Amino acid sequence: xxxxxxxxxxxxxxxxxxxxxxxxxxxxxxxxxxxxxxxxxxxxxxxxxxxxxxxxxxxxxxxxxxxxxxxxxxxxxxxxxxxxxxxxxxxxxxxxxxxxxxxxxxxxxxxxxxxxxxxxxxxxxxxxxxxxxxxxxxxxxxxxxxxxxxxxxxxxxxxxxxxx
Numbered sequence: 001x002x003x004x005x006x007x008x009x010x011x012x013x014x015x016x017x018x019x020x021x022x023x024x025x026x027x028x029x030x031x032x033x034x035x036x037x038x039x040x041x042x043x044x045x046x047x048x049x050x051x052x053x054x055x056x057x058x059x060x061x062x063x064x065x066x067x068x069x070x071x072x073x074x075x076x077x078x079x080x081x082x083x084x085x086x087x088x089x090x091x092x093x094x095x096x097x098x099x100x101x102x103x104x105x106x107x108x109x110x111x112x113x114x115x116x117x118x119x120x121x122x123x124x125x126x127x128x129x130x131x132x133x134x135x136x137x138x139x140x141x142x143x144x145x146x147x148x149x150x151x152x153x154x155x156x157x158x159x160x161x162x163x164x
Contacts, residue, residue, distance in 0.1 A: 014083050022079060026072045034065045038072075 023039070030036055037043050057063060125133075 011084060015080060018080050018083055019076070022072075022076050026076075030065075030068060030072075034061065034068075036065060038069060 027037065027039055030038055057066070
């Protein structure tokens with residue numbers, strides 16, 4: 001439901017902005033080249049009168065005007081379709097990606113060195129405490145190995161007694 005509403009809002013927003021831009025641009029071009037305002041009702045009434053009086057298209061410029069009027073609608077639709085399908089999240093995140101890549105390149109070019117004092121996490125331990133922890137870990141691992149050996153020995157003895 002919310003996706004449909006979001007898509008409708010996106011469509012209305014893009015359609016409004018694109019139509020305003022396209023209408024302004026093409027109107028100025030057609031006015032400059034042919035002195036024809038296709039938004040004006042009076043201009044279209046003039047064309048209607050021309051056709052009712054059996055007017056004919058005589059020059060190349062007249063053909064180009066009608067072709068342009070047709071293409072204005074076609075290109076408006078194509079542009080609207082392309083703008084609606086565009087990935088705006090990627091477009092708006094492009095500057096952030098650019099600057100993050102710059103930061104990565106900046107730090108990649110620095111010398112590779114490690115500062116040991118910055119690697120300490122948590123409480124500081126003395127060398128004796130670290131050694132004691134390692135010994136405890138090894139003893140725990142050794143006791144697990146002994147427990148596994150004991151289990152294997154017991155299972156072998158049980159299998160041998162069942163076989164008798």
